[in-house]
Amino acid sequence: xxxxxxxxxxxxxxxxxxxxxxxxxxxxxxxxxxxxxxxxxxxxxxxxxxxxxxxxxxxxxxxxxxxxxxxxxxxxxxxxxxxxxxxxxxxxxxxxxxxxxxxxxxxxxxxxxxxxxxxxxxxxxxxxxxxxxxxxxxxxxxxxxxxxxxxxxxxxxxxxxxxxxxxxxxxxxxxx
Amino acid sequence: xxxxxxxxxxxxxxxxxxxxxxxxxxxxxxxxxxxxxxxxxxxxxxxxxxxxxxxxxxxxxxxxxxxxxxxxxxxxxxxxxxxxxxxxxxxxxxxxxxxxxxxxxxxxxxxxxxxxxxxxxxxxxxxxxxxxxxxxxxxxxxxxxxxxxxxxxxxxxxxxxxxxxxxxxxxxxxxxxxxxxxxxxxxxxxxxxxxxxx
Numbered sequence: 055x056x057x058x059x060x061x062x063x064x065x066x067x068x069x070x071x072x073x074x075x076x077x078x079x080x081x082x083x084x085x086x087x088x089x090x091x092x093x094x095x096x097x098x099x100x101x102x103x104x105x106x107x108x109x110x111x112x113x114x115x116x117x118x119x120x121x122x123x124x125x126x127x128x129x130x131x132x133x134x135x136x137x138x139x140x141x142x143x144x145x146x147x148x149x150x151x152x153x154x155x156x157x158x159x160x161x162x163x164x165x166x167x168x169x170x171x172x173x174x175x176x177x178x179x180x181x182x183x184x185x186x187x188x189x190x191x192x193x194x195x196x197x198x199x200x201x202x203x204x205x206x207x208x209x210x211x212x213x214x215x216x217x218x219x220x221x222x223x224x225x226x227x228x229x230x
Numbered sequence: 231x232x233x234x235x236x237x238x239x240x241x242x243x244x245x246x247x248x249x250x251x252x253x254x255x256x257x258x259x260x261x262x263x264x265x266x267x268x269x270x271x272x273x274x275x276x277x278x279x280x281x282x283x284x285x286x287x288x289x290x291x292x293x294x295x296x297x298x299x300x301x302x303x304x305x306x307x308x309x310x311x312x313x314x315x316x317x318x319x320x321x322x323x324x325x326x327x328x329x330x331x332x333x334x335x336x337x338x339x340x341x342x343x344x345x346x347x348x349x350x351x352x353x354x355x356x357x358x359x360x361x362x363x364x365x366x367x368x369x370x371x372x373x374x375x376x377x378x379x380x381x382x383x384x385x386x387x388x389x390x391x392x393x394x395x396x397x398x399x400x401x402x403x404x405x406x407x408x409x410x411x412x413x414x415x416x417x418x419x420x421x422x423x424x425x426x427x428x
Contacts, residue, residue: 074303082316115307117330136310136330137347153330154347181332181381182397183395193293199349199399201408202412214399 059087061128068129076116077132077151084120097183123167127175142185143167146175146193153181160187160204174209196223240316246340249321254278261322270325271307276301280315320372324336327378335382339372339390346378353384353401369404393420 070080077167083105090101112118116135120126124140127147132138134153141158145151163169172190173179180199185191192209201218211220244252255275258388280302283294298315306312310326313319317333320340325331327346334351343390344350352366368382377396382388389406399413409420 074306076307096298111235117310132331134312134332153332153349180383180399181351182399198401198413200379200385200397203400214354 055187057221058085058129061085064129068131075132076112076135078120079108080112080116080118080120080132081126081130083112083123084124084126087122088126104190141165143170143172143188146177148176149173150178152179152199155179156184156185156186163187171203177219194223240314243279243281243284244316246321246394251278251282254321257322261324269305269311269328273305273309273311273313273321273328273331276305277313277315277317277319315338315342334367335368336367338370339374341371341373343375345376345380345396348376348379349381349383350376351381351383355416368400 062085065081065085069075072078072124076184079084079149086101087105090098093101094128118135118138118162120140125144126202127145129147129148130145130149130151132151136153138151138153139156139158140151157171157173159169170187171185172194174191174195176194178189178196179185180197180201182200183197184198184201184205185203185205189203189206191197191203192211194210195207196212197203197207197218198212198214200216201214202216203218205219207213207220210223212223213220238270244350245251246428249257252336255278257407258274259266262268265271274300283291283298284313286294288293311325311328311331313325313331313333317335317336320338320342321369322341323338324343326343330347331344332349332351333344337367339406350368366380368383368384369386369387370376370382372389374388374392374394377398379396380394380398380400382394382400386403388394388400388404391403391407392402393409394400394404394415395409395411397413398410398415400410400415402415404410404417411418
């Protein structure tokens with residue numbers, strides 16, 4: 055439980071204590087639900103009800119959907135809101151996500167975690183990016199806005215275009 | 231387009247100075263087809279109000295600020311239009327569609343049209359703290375048309391009367407009257423793209 059509170063405080067800091075950010079609430083609900091998954095029913099069921107309510111509000115009012123199956127890293131930041139669907143097997147630490155982003159299965163694949171993408175640590179996903187299929191976006195990769203990613207993105211590259219092509223990150227843009 | 235040295239952003243009324251407040255909002259309403267049910271009009275009206283309130287001195291400003299913040303959140307949550315008051319907004323700017331419109335620009339000129347899910351903002355976040363630099367945001371000159379789901383990112387200038395077509399990503403300056411298309415954008419000749427109408 056202490057680790058949950060520590061992670062939540064970290065999330066608050068990631069969102070600069072702005073409680074009006076829908077992404078913060080979605081993230082918090084997701085963490086609380088995951089932390090109480092094995093708890094006894096008297097604790098688990100009210101928590102489940104509360105997080106379901108937050109998820110419903112986030113989906114209908116803000117357009118952010120983060121399935122319970124997603125393995126969510128720390129300090130993940132969802133910027134703004136609207137048309138965000140994050141069906142990923144895992145989202146790494148320090149990932150940034152933006153409006154109109156869709157993560158999910160490729161066409162024809164069943165909508166289950168095995169056919170969802172994996173987002174590596176420190177990846178930066180631009181607004182409107184669509185990442186489909188059981189692929190992997192590498193650590194510190196940068197997916198450009200409105201790009202369509204259908205294949206693996208190597209570490210430290212920039213993927214841009216429809217469909218996305220991977221380019222090495224420019225030296226000036228190298229991570230510090 | 232060199233901006234004159236100004237006090238801190240958002241510390242004073244940034245509305246166009248060549249028109250009174252009510253006339254300005256009436257003009258905004260006309261720009262949105264005179265429809266009071268246009269979400270874009272309300273987003274712009276709240277933006278104008280957020281600026282106007284900076285003329286009022288403290289402590290009288292505090293309740294207006296509270297009202298502005300509540301209205302801003304309602305627009306942001308209800309319509310999905312994120313238009314902070316410290317974005318400099320010209321006259322007759324039209325926001326066509328609600329939903330995931332993020333207007334993080336330094337300045338937007340007169341008669342600009344912004345369509346649904348368009349995003350103006352930073353190109354890359356700065357530093358490890360995830361803070362976005364303000365000088366990293368675009369400037370949109372007058373008469374620009376920004377298509378649905380287009381993204382204009384970084385400290386770029388989109389020249390007057392340029393057209394950013396739908397789904398286009400613009401990470402560079404766009405000259406006046408140009409037409410940008412693609413991810414990333416190329417400049418194209420619109421007349422060749424669109425079949426001639428007889």
